[in-house]
Amino acid sequence: MLSGQLLLLVLLGAAQGVPLRESKESWGYVAVRDKAYMFWWLYQADHSTKNYTELPLVMWLQGGPGGSGCGYGNFEEIGPYDTSLKPRNSTWVQAVNLLFVDNPVGTGFSYTTDSGAFAKDVSTVAADMMVLLKQFFGSKPEFQETPFYIFSESYGGKMAAAIGLALYKEIKEGSIKCKLGGVALGDSWISPIDSVLTWGPYLYSISLLDEKGLQEVQGSANKVQEALNRGQYDMATDLWSQTEDIIEQNTDGVNFYNILTKDSTFAGKTDQRSPEFGKAFLGKLYQRHLLPLQNDALSALMNGPIRKKLRIIPDSVTWGGQASAVFFNMACDFMKPVVDIVDELLEANVNVTVYNGQLDLIVDTVGQETWVKTLKWKKLEQFKALKWTALREGQESLETAAFYKAYENFSFYWILKAGHMVPSDQGVTALKMLRMITKQESP
Template identity: 25%
Template sequence: MQRMANSTSRRCALELGLLLLSGGFYLSSSAPEDARVTYLPGFNGTFPSDHYAGYVTVDEDHGRKLFYYFVVSERNPSKDPVVLWLNGGPGCSSFDGFVYEHGPFNFQSGVASGSLPQLHLNPYSWSKFSNIIYLDSPAGVGMSYSTDQSDYNTGDLKTASDSHTFLLKWFREYPEFLENPFYIAGESYAGVYVPTLASEVVQGIKSGMTPTLNFKGYMVGNGVTDEAFDGDALVPFAYGMGLISTNLFQEVNTACKGSYWNPENEICETKLEKVDKALEDLNIYDILEPCYHRPEIRKVTLRHNKLPSSFRRLGETNRPLPVRKRIFGRSWPLRAPVREGHVPTWPELGSSVPCMDDEVATSWLNNEAVRSAMHAQPVSVVGPWELCTGNIYFQHDAGSMIKYHKNLTYGGYRALIFSGDHDMCVPYTGSQAWTRSLGYQVLDEWRPWYFDKQVAGYTQGYEHNLTFLTIKGSGHTVPEYKPREALAFYARWLAGGSI
């Protein structure tokens, strides 16, 4: 793609490009050269594709700016889909996805104490098959910020509106990608972010907002959806995984009458407390992975474990580098579905994300040379980067996502609902239940799907372009735990083929 040297010529070309586009013609223009990322501290080598990063102002009056990092496809940028990636929380940065999941690099801890992590190319980056935008949203999260502190009191609907404004302005800056198929993807609380934003995008298209986005569909991984389905998912999951006894399951099922998310009597609450007690020392994000609580437990586990290596590694992430360690912490709370009203962030609960060590991302993203290279504001302006922030006060004000999913899929947009089957935070049992509850005809009966001639999980396809998919042995953040399988289903689904 031709790059223009000065802002005046870029602006003129952009205006001409949009003018011709509105008349039915497409003129290839250029991405903003001042957003290009030419190097990153810790990486020695040549980027396999172009990288861009910077801020888009979504509210001029309040000075509200959202930060993005854009990785151009390594395959065919002019034809490959553009995918917007969102991490959840609420309050968690999408650099979680960039650093630990499907970004262009694998991060290796610095050799010396205090040294920067070393970056190596990630063979399972989602940029192998797509152009991908990592967006920190809402303002106050990650590198995004506002000059008006009142903006940090936000919620589902305001976040969706701001993200839609971001997209319209971003595509004006990158008009050469307007004809590419566009998808929205995310995980965890992005189970709310994704469908609400998708709905905003569809409404914008219907109302004639320009530029017109070539929106095709969305994907949600282990996503928050509906308080009843999410809240009722844990007990059946725990029983099916052999984490609670048959007696306890029968007792809690009888006392709660099959509804666990909103206890209506004291006996039900007492039985649920027994369930919580049985599960409290597990890693909520992957029940197969350790969650250490005392240093001596870790020492004994590592020194005296006599299990075969294949058993010891069961459930561990198989990314090429050990990017994130599991550390001390209680996986609490276990059975609190997201309900209308204020949603506390992890810092508000008095802790960081349990069982997780995000030292690599934190040290790298708080380095001023790194921030300068990616055109992010320094720590003195926006504060230190945190995986999940307590800066925002967030309201869940969009209600159940089921109505959003129905409207979007009835509207002809493709949807992939995928779920790591060993996640206890948003268990697959809830996602499977709500997708079935839509009442759509099953077109592809429940069956295994394969990677490298092995069963990688199970899938069921419905009418209205809805697909449900599990990933065998994966935790909450699927591309982190199963990067090869994640890239496989991602590429297959984007291509429109059978998973």
């Protein structure tokens, strides 16, 4: 592979005079199953004093399902360059080696040539990732003793929990050589019903619902709970979508990703490439929660200059071209909780971090706190008894950027003035949190 410096010169053209980092990159495909291929992209750490082999490795998993980490997470949140290909001051590459994976199969530049090969649950997602990680660590032995962390966002957190547990077991069995440092669950869809049931009270408490609106939202949310009690996951997903409609009607279109902004998701933008689009409730969920991760500017970047830079994307593959199929194939998994998996991680003494943006609605902090309180973890009462600690971006800053508390192998970060995409809204605070979680910085 060419170095990142040379490749970016090819990509941007030296005449543009864009500042470039000395950040080395590599990427590739892994056949995780027959006719199913996953794409990964690695940035070596660009630290001022340390060699990249001395720093942790972080894998970033995007949500959706079907959102591209190699695209959205990379260029919109934590990679070395933004969507204008300008250096990002708060990039995580200055602190860690950064591995993006387009996961599940069919996401981003990942693809399948068999319509039956899309994942339908997190168990398949985890199994596919084990194949990729086994090949990755086998081909890059310099990372085998490096602390490896899985960071995630939204539905990526649900997948990260399952992947983290599967990796722990593979390491224990000796089939993957890797040093698991921990799993970080950002604004994660761990217990969907706890989010849905707290939307109404949360919006009412901040004056985005009146009392009548609260009753309507709560009544709809209760129907979601009833469907789950009957094991009707498809019905629960349909009712979840209806609850979101009721919220939009009563709040004049609040944005589910940041309550201080307006939702423009349905401003004439649709994607009807999947035959499943005919299911109205799935179509609405897809438009509201996946299309924003594939905005026109990012799609143009990924299918244009980035595709040319990478040079290995098959002619038949379009970035995001199978995203809708990924989303619809996972539909039966949407409302299933994975709190039990988080409990297993804690019991196995794996470091687990939950972090959440204050202004997020789709995965509101109140809902996150609700499922955390249901953990069977033996040290939960000690954790709950702690008072949180205020965090500031710098020693001289007077403004509180976040709160956190930690007990043994569990920690929780409340990120202020951030919505669903924490690194996008509060990049400096997210970078500080990263350094704390990976044990490079104390509070």
